[in-house]
Amino acid sequence: MSSIEVIDLTKRFGPLTAVDSISFQVEDSEVFGFLGPNGAGKTTTINVLCTLMRPTAGSAKVAGYDVASQRNAVRQSIGLVFQDPSLDDHLTAYENLQFHAHVYNVPGNERAQRIEEVLRVVELWDRRDAVVRTFSGGMKRRLEIARGILHHPRVLFLDEPTLGLDPQTREHVWEYVLELQRAHEITIFMTTHYMDEAEHCDRIAIIDQGKIVALDTPDALKRMVGVDIVTLRTEDDEQAAREIRERYGLEPQRDDTRIRLEVEAGAEFIPRVVSELGVTVKSVDLHRPTLDDVFLKLTGRAIREEEGDPSAWMRLHGRLWGRGRR
Amino acid sequence: MTTAAYGPAAGLPTRSRWAGLRANAGGVYIVWYREVLRYRRDRARLISSLGQPLLFLVVFGSGLTASLGAGLTRELGDVSYVRFLFPGIVAMAVLFTAVFSAISIVWDREFGFLREVLVAPLSRAAVVLGKALGGSTVAMCQGAILLILAPILGVSLDPLLVLKLLGLMFLTAFALTSMGILIAARLQSMEAFQMIMNFLIMPMFFLSGAFFPLRGLPAWMSVITRLDPVAYGVDPMRRLLLGANLAPGIKIANHHLGTVEDALILAAFAALMMALAVWAFEAQE
Numbered sequence: 001m002s003s004i005e006v007i008d009l010t011k012r013f014g015p016l017t018a019v020d021s022i023s024f025q026v027e028d029s030e031v032f033g034f035l036g037p038n039g040a041g042k043t044t045t046i047n048v049l050c051t052l053m054r055p056t057a058g059s060a061k062v063a064g065y066d067v068a069s070q071r072n073a074v075r076q077s078i079g080l081v082f083q084d085p086s087l088d089d090h091l092t093a094y095e096n097l098q099f100h101a102h103v104y105n106v107p108g109n110e111r112a113q114r115i116e117e118v119l120r121v122v123e124l125w126d127r128r129d130a131v132v133r134t135f136s137g138g139m140k141r142r143l144e145i146a147r148g149i150l151h152h153p154r155v156l157f158l159d160e161p162t163l164g165l166d167p168q169t170r171e172h173v174w175e176y177v178l179e180l181q182r183a184h185e186i187t188i189f190m191t192t193h194y195m196d197e198a199e200h201c202d203r204i205a206i207i208d209q210g211k212i213v214a215l216d217t218p219d220a221l222k223r224m225v226g227v228d229i230v231t232l233r234t235e236d237d238e239q240a241a242r243e244i245r246e247r248y249g250l251e252p253q254r255d256d257t258r259i260r261l262e263v264e265a266g267a268e269f270i271p272r273v274v275s276e277l278g279v280t281v282k283s284v285d286l287h288r289p290t291l292d293d294v295f296l297k298l299t300g301r302a303i304r305e306e307e308g309d310p311s312a313w314m315r316l317h318g319r320l321w322g323r324g325r326r
Numbered sequence: 327m328t329t330a331a332y333g334p335a336a337g338l339p340t341r342s343r344w345a346g347l348r349a350n351a352g353g354v355y356i357v358w359y360r361e362v363l364r365y366r367r368d369r370a371r372l373i374s375s376l377g378q379p380l381l382f383l384v385v386f387g388s389g390l391t392a393s394l395g396a397g398l399t400r401e402l403g404d405v406s407y408v409r410f411l412f413p414g415i416v417a418m419a420v421l422f423t424a425v426f427s428a429i430s431i432v433w434d435r436e437f438g439f440l441r442e443v444l445v446a447p448l449s450r451a452a453v454v455l456g457k458a459l460g461g462s463t464v465a466m467c468q469g470a471i472l473l474i475l476a477p478i479l480g481v482s483l484d485p486l487l488v489l490k491l492l493g494l495m496f497l498t499a500f501a502l503t504s505m506g507i508l509i510a511a512r513l514q515s516m517e518a519f520q521m522i523m524n525f526l527i528m529p530m531f532f533l534s535g536a537f538f539p540l541r542g543l544p545a546w547m548s549v550i551t552r553l554d555p556v557a558y559g560v561d562p563m564r565r566l567l568l569g570a571n572l573a574p575g576i577k578i579a580n581h582h583l584g585t586v587e588d589a590l591i592l593a594a595f596a597a598l599m600m601a602l603a604v605w606a607f608e609a610q611e
Contacts, residue, residue, distance in 0.1 A: 050445055075447035086438035090364050102356035103446040105349045147442075 001064075003028050003155050003187035004049065008058035011044050018044040020210035021058065026155075026203075029185040031178075033201035035192060035291065037301075041210040042191035043083065046159050049189070050080055063154045076104065079148035079156040079186075083163055085140050087132045093119065093143050094128040097150055104151035118146035122176055138169035142176065149180055156180075158190035162197065174200055195291040204291070206298060213298045219265075222289040225297045228266025231285040232259045232273070240279045247276065350452040357443070357453055361427060361460025365467070375423055375468055379415040383475075386537070387411050401539060405572060409479050413564035413573075414536025416491075417498065420469040421534075421556055424499040425527055427461030428506025432513050450607040454507055458600060461503035462496050469495040481567050490566055494585075497592045498559030504599035505555075511606035535560045540576065552578060555595045562588040 004026035011019040019041040026032040034042045047053040049062055051071040060067045063077035087096050094115060101111045119125040122142035132140065141161065148156055158177065162170040178200065181188050190201070198204050198218060205215040214221055234240040241252040241259055253260040263269045266286045274281045295301075365371070387408035391398060398407050434440040443453055470492060476483050509522055533547070534556035543551065551557050557576060562585040564573035575582030583591070 052441070052445055072447045072449075075445060080445055082438065082441055084438050086440075086442045088360065088364075088434075088439045088442075089437065090367060091360065095360075095363065099356050099360055100442070100446075102352050103443070103448050105352060105447070 001028050002026060002061075003030070003063060004032070004189060005061040006045075006049075006058070007060070009045070009048065009055055009060050010057040011041075011048055011053060012056045017210050019048070022207070022210070022212050023058075024205055024212060024215060026187055026189060029181070029187055030203065031181060031188045031190070031201045033190050033192060033198045033204040034207055035195075035198045035204050035295070036207035037193055040207045042193075042207060043159055045207075046157050046189070046191060050078055050157055051075055076151070077154045079151065079153035081141070081144045081148045081156070081158045081161050083159045085144065087140060087143060087147075089133040090131065092129050092131055093124055093135075096132060096143065097147055100147045100150050106151055114150055118150050121180065122146045138165050138172070141165060141169075141173055145173065145176055145180075149184070149186070152184070153186065155187045155189060158188065160191055160193070162192075162194065170194075170197070195295075198291055206291075206295060208295075208299045214294070218291065219267075221291065221294045223264070225289045225293045227262045227264055228269075228289070229287040230261045230263055230266045230269060230273070231287075232261070233257060233282040233284075234259070234277070235280045235282065240277055240281075243277055243279070244273070248273075349447070350449050353446070353448040353452040354456040354459065357456025358460040358463065361457065362463055365427075365464040371426075372468075375419060375426075376471060378422070379419045379472060382418065383408060383411055383415045402572065405568060409481065409568060410539075410564075410572060411537070412475065412479050412481065413567045414534070414560055416469045416472045416495070417534060417536055417556060417560045417563060418531055419472055420465045420495050420499050420559070421502055421527070421531055423465035423468040424461050424502040425506040425523075427464055428457065428503045429510050429513070429519055429522075431457065431507060431510035432516060432519060436516070451604045454504075454600065454604045454607050457507055458500055458503045458603070461506070462499035465499035465503065466492060466495045469499075476567070487566060490585075491563060494559060494563055494566070494589065494592075497589055497596065498556070501555055501559075501592050501596035501599060504596055504603050508599055508603040508606050511603060511610060530554050530556050533557070535564075535576075539572070552576060555592065558583075558588045558591045558595075 002025045004024075006025070007023050008021045009019055009023070010017065010021050022041075022045070034045065036042055044053065048055050049060055049067060051067050051074050054068055062074045065073040065077065067074050088099070091099070097115045097118070098111070101115060106114060116125065119128055122145055124139065124143055124146065127135070127139070132143065135143065145158075145161070148158075156177075161177065162173050165173065174197070177188065180186060190197075192198055201218065203215065203217055204221060205212045206221070207213070214224070216224075232240065237254060237257075237259055241254055244250055244252050244259070244261065248263075250261055250263065261269075266288060270284050270286060274284065387406075391407045394407075402410050431440065434443070470488075473483065473488065473491065509526075513519060513522070533551045533554045535551065536556075540548070540551045540557065540561075561573050561576050561583070565575070565585060575584060576588070577583075
């Protein structure tokens with residue numbers, strides 16, 4: 001069954017078409033990523049899917065409910081972690097979650113237990129009575145993730161969940177998210193413009209200028225741009241190269257210390273070559289095309305060129321929908 | 327982690343009308359509770375919003391008494407100007423606290439919390455009602471704290487009187503918070519809030535009768551004072567605190583309005599503002 005079903009979805013702001021007739025499906029308990037530069041339409045898509053904006057045309061269903069006509073049912077079924085913090089700074093971590101539990105109708109006899117549970121998952125139980133204003137960016141984001149799952153949503157939306165966090169905290173946040181996803185089989189829909197984060201996804205849609213330009217698993221996407229390069233060091237390069245030529249029909253390139261091979265699926269190739277070769281393999285190195293390469297090939301531009309000044313962009317973004325103007 | 331079912335089974339029954347209503351009641355409660363919680367925690371706000379009325383009472387009261395003594399005596403009889411001013415200052419605390427509470431929506435928008443509220447499975451009406459009740463509760467408390475000054479000013483209180491005053495304060499606050507929410511739903515920035523303060527809230531305060539009796543005014547001003555909702559809060563409060571001599575009731579078509587009529591006008595204004603605020607909130611995407 002599909003958790004998210006989008007058909008010909010379009011969203012316009014005046015003359016600007018932010019999302020241009022996109023269609024896709026996200027399966028149950030899939031981790032699905034929207035990858036693209038800022039301004040590509042990622043956040044607009046999330047806003048439509050989580051009922052904060054109405055679609056201009058087309059339709060979308062989340063958890064089986066229509067985002068235009070069954071808004072409350074959609075809202076009850078989803079959790080959200082926004083790009084910018086959306087906590088009440090003046091309340092404690094616990095009070096923020098209490099607020100959430102009430103507005104999402106978490107039954108009274110389960111509230112305390114669930115709040116404790118999610119706070120422990122994100123390791124903030126010890127800080128439950130601290131006012132959120134005193135939290136670091138990473139702690140706030142963790143608290144928001146805890147809040148996002150408090151009401152047991154079927155689909156969790158993460159809009160650039162690690163924007164502005166340091167690499168270590170980003171990794172941490174991902175651990176929580178994936179742990180939750182596995183434990184509760186939640187569907188995760190996330191946007192990012194960090195290539196390495198997109199690797200956590202089961203499938204990725206690459207979006208550019210409001211259109212989906214590619215949609216597949218990260219591996220399949222990368223295969224679009226070319227092959228993997230496997231570099232081997234063996235006890236006897238001479239014999240290894242000969243064997244590889246005969247056994248796999250590949251064309252090994254040798255230099256003084258290494259053998260370089262271009263193969264279709266390097267990760268699958270390596271265990272085979274290591275076990276099947278007659279000589280001992282000393283070391284293996286795999287270089288794979290990155291999603292950066294994929295984006296460049298599909299759009300003719302590198303994704304990083306588009307980033308610009310994130311704070312300026314966030315302000316613009318805030319104006320677009322934070323203030324409720326079209 | 328428990329293995330509790332995730333998905334619509336958890337928390338989303340086939341929503342009967344009654345279940346929806348109950349869910350929204352929970353929402354109204356928690357939005358109200360947040361407002362009260364934040365008020366309790368914010369000592370600076372508590373002190374500053376008490377300091378301002380006191381400043382007005384002492385400086386204005388004493389200053390005007392000194393310079394306009396004879397004129398005031400002619401107008402007010404044996405009631406000192408400070409005493410006359412007292413109900414107006416209570417109304418002022420209610421007015422400013424109520425509007426300030428409502429306008430905090432602009433902050434919530436600025437700092438992102440409003441999104442948490444807007445994306446919740448909660449009707450906009452519940453959000454607006456909770457906010458208005460919260461703001462009114464806080465404003466009523468601010469007004470009530472000022473009643474401590476009554477004995478010092480020689481105004482005697484009894485439990486029933488206090489109860490009536492609290493009711494009036496709450497009603498006044500509710501009307502003004504609703505109005506504030508209506509404004510906040512459309513407000514772009516805190517700079518715009520400054521405009522609203524200068525061109526709407528301050529005039530509402532000055533023309534409410536808090537400072538001077540609404541008698542013998544130029545015709546144009548007289549008309550405006552009758553359109554000022556705060557006037558319908560100040561007048562009955564003054565009547566309850568100082569007697570009907572000083573507050574004979576706002577005169578409309580040769581009829582002096584009584585306390586109940588004032589309350590009805592406030593309630594009608596509140597209902598209108600509430601309806602408009604809900605509408606304005608629903609209209610924003």
